[in-house]
Amino acid sequence: MKWKAFRAAFPHTLPIFAGFWFLGLAYGIYMHVAGFSFVYPMLMSLLIFGGSLEFVAVEMLLSPFAPVQVFIMTLLIQARHLFYGISMLDKYKGMGWKKGYLIFGMCDETFSINYTAEIPDGVDKGWFFFFVTLLNHFYWFSGATIGGLVGSLLKFDTTGISFVMTAMFVVIFLEQWLKGKHHAASWIGLLASVVCLVCFGADSFLIPTMAAILLTLLLCRRKLERTEKKS
Numbered sequence: 001m002k003w004k005a006f007r008a009a010f011p012h013t014l015p016i017f018a019g020f021w022f023l024g025l026a027y028g029i030y031m032h033v034a035g036f037s038f039v040y041p042m043l044m045s046l047l048i049f050g051g052s053l054e055f056v057a058v059e060m061l062l063s064p065f066a067p068v069q070v071f072i073m074t075l076l077i078q079a080r081h082l083f084y085g086i087s088m089l090d091k092y093k094g095m096g097w098k099k100g101y102l103i104f105g106m107c108d109e110t111f112s113i114n115y116t117a118e119i120p121d122g123v124d125k126g127w128f129f130f131f132v133t134l135l136n137h138f139y140w141f142s143g144a145t146i147g148g149l150v151g152s153l154l155k156f157d158t159t160g161i162s163f164v165m166t167a168m169f170v171v172i173f174l175e176q177w178l179k180g181k182h183h184a185a186s187w188i189g190l191l192a193s194v195v196c197l198v199c200f201g202a203d204s205f206l207i208p209t210m211a212a213i214l215l216t217l218l219l220c221r222r223k224l225e226r227t228e229k230k231s
Helices: 002-033 039-047 051-062 067-077 080-087 098-104 108-116 125-153 163-179 184-200 206-219 221-230
Strands: none
Touching: 002 039, 002 051, 002 108, 002 125, 039 051, 039 125, 051 067, 067 206, 080 108, 098 125, 108 125, 184 206, 206 221
């Protein structure tokens, strides 16, 4: 039963493997360039398992100790998982001991697969969800660990590699823009970023920006949902 579920889950995760390994390697190298041992990306990818948050965490570790700011930043960056979790309540019901790991291992890609995948007849959905989550977790963990290890072996100039985080978010934004018919949420994000950058400066605009985006989206949620349904 487990092997059958694994074979059903594995093909769904192959596209994730390519993306996670590339980003994981970049993240591990980025951590090394920032002065951290490979142990840091290895443990952070294993225990945090939040790609965008882990990239931001590099700067947090290098900044002065500010636990409240770190807490708020973490909450805002990962706030979307609250909505993922609500959507998966019924699907993860009755999963027993697997449920804890399924909740911990939830990420954008895993949510997308587990929420939309058509599970073949005769395959236990609990084990299917489990292996999708485990495989995606392993891809990110192994990529980040290898990146941290090989970072010390690289001889070329790694100046500017920190730009990988900016590039990642730009690509995600462009992908969402091209997929969507309506761009109201994207414009909200862009305008909030510009306004907060002008008001708070480059060193302090991130948290106000994310708070403004979250609040605006919550206030405009019903209108945005109606627009999506009409399309």
